[in-house]
Each structure stands twice: as structure tokens, then as C-alpha cells.
Amino acid sequence: MAVGDLDRDRIIAAYADGQDVASIGREYGVSSDDIERIVAETDPVAAEPAAPSRRAPAAIVAAALIVVLYGLVQLVSAASHPAYNGAAFRAAVVVVGGALYTFIALGIWKGWRAAQWFGAVGGALAVVAGASADGGPDLLGVVGGALFVGLLIVPESSRDWFARR
Numbered sequence: 749m750a751v752g753d754l755d756r757d758r759i760i761a762a763y764a765d766g767q768d769v770a771s772i773g774r775e776y777g778v779s780s781d782d783i784e785r786i787v788a789e790t791d792p793v794a795a796e797p798a799a800p801s802r803r804a805p806a807a808i809v810a811a812a813l814i815v816v817l818y819g820l821v822q823l824v825s826a827a828s829h830p831a832y833n834g835a836a837f838r839a840a841v842v843v844v845g846g847a848l849y850t851f852i853a854l855g856i857w858k859g860w861r862a863a864q865w866f867g868a869v870g871g872a873l874a875v876v877a878g879a880s881a882d883g884g885p886d887l888l889g890v891v892g893g894a895l896f897v898g899l900l901i902v903p904e905s906s907r908d909w910f911a912r913r
Contacts, residue, residue, distance in 0.1 A: 751778060756786055763787050804857060805905035812856045814896045815867065818874075819849030821888070856900070864900050864910045871897035 755776050762772045769780045826832065826841045852870065855863020871893040878889020900906055
């Protein structure tokens with residue numbers, strides 16, 4: 749199929765931006781074989797889709813730090829809680845809790861979508877638990893949980909971080 753220079757440049761640009769070959773074909777009325785041929789005729793470096801940024805956005809860095817710090821506070825609190833009798837039980841609580849917080853922090857850092865949702869649910873639960881604490885509202889739980897959920901879901905850079913992985 750004959751493709752004009754302008755369309756050829758647009759096809760190459762769309763391919764380089766990582767747009768789906770099928771949608772490019774529908775938009776410009778060419779087959780996927782034609783697209784592959786057009787792209788192969790160009791400079792191979794320019795034809796490769798753009799590599800995603802390796803650097804985590806500031807909101808993701810902040811969210812991962814919140815998980816680590818909040819996790820440390822919770823684990824120290826659990827390890828020293830008087831209701832947990834026995835060293836083995838305390839150790840088990842710390843190991844399981846540590847694994848959970850590590851999974852969420854690592855998953856957020858790597859952009860795992862499951863970690864985003866586990867973190868958002870955990871943050872929402874922290875807000876609810878902090879607001880309904882027996883001795884009055886737990887400011888760390890309410891503010892920390894709300895800030896955490898906000899950092900994971902609200903900024904566009906956070907949504908992009910999880911969408912592309």
C-alpha cells in the first residue's frame with residue numbers, strides 16, 4: 749500500500765511511542781505487515797519504542813518511604829505489646845508483618861499493580877482504624893493512611909508508574 753511521507757513519519761512516531769500496531773493500522777489504513785516494513789526501513793534506534801523511565805516519581809518514593817517508616821513503627825509496637833505473650837509469637841508477628849510491609853514497599857517501588865491496591869486498601873484501613881481508636885483518634889494512622897492512599901492514586905505520575913508495569 750502506498751503511504752505518503754507524512755503518514756510514514758506519523759506511523760513511525762506512533763510505533764516509537766509504543767502505540768499498539770493494530771490501532772496504528774486502523775488509524776492509517778495499513779496492515780501490520782506494512783507497519784513492520786515501514787519501521788524496518790527506518791533507523792533501528794528510532795524505531796524502537798521509547799524505554800520507560802527508570803526513575804521513580806517523587807510520589808512513589810514518598811509512598812515507599814511511608815510504608816517503610818509506618819511498618820517499622822507498627823513492628824516495634826507489635827514486638828513490645830504486652831498482650832503478645834511469648835517470644836516465639838512476637839517473633840512470628842514481626843516476621844509476618846515485616847514480610848507484608850516489605851512486599852508492599854518493594855511492589856510500590858517496582859510498580860506492581862497488586863502492591864498499589866494492597867497499599868491503598870491498607871491505607872484506607874489505617875484511616876478507619878485510626879479514626880475509631882479507643883483512646884481517641886490516632887493522628888499517625890489517619891494522616892499517614894490518607895497521605896499514603898493519596899500518593900498512590902491521585903498523582904498522574906503514580907498512575908502512570910503502575911499502568912506501564
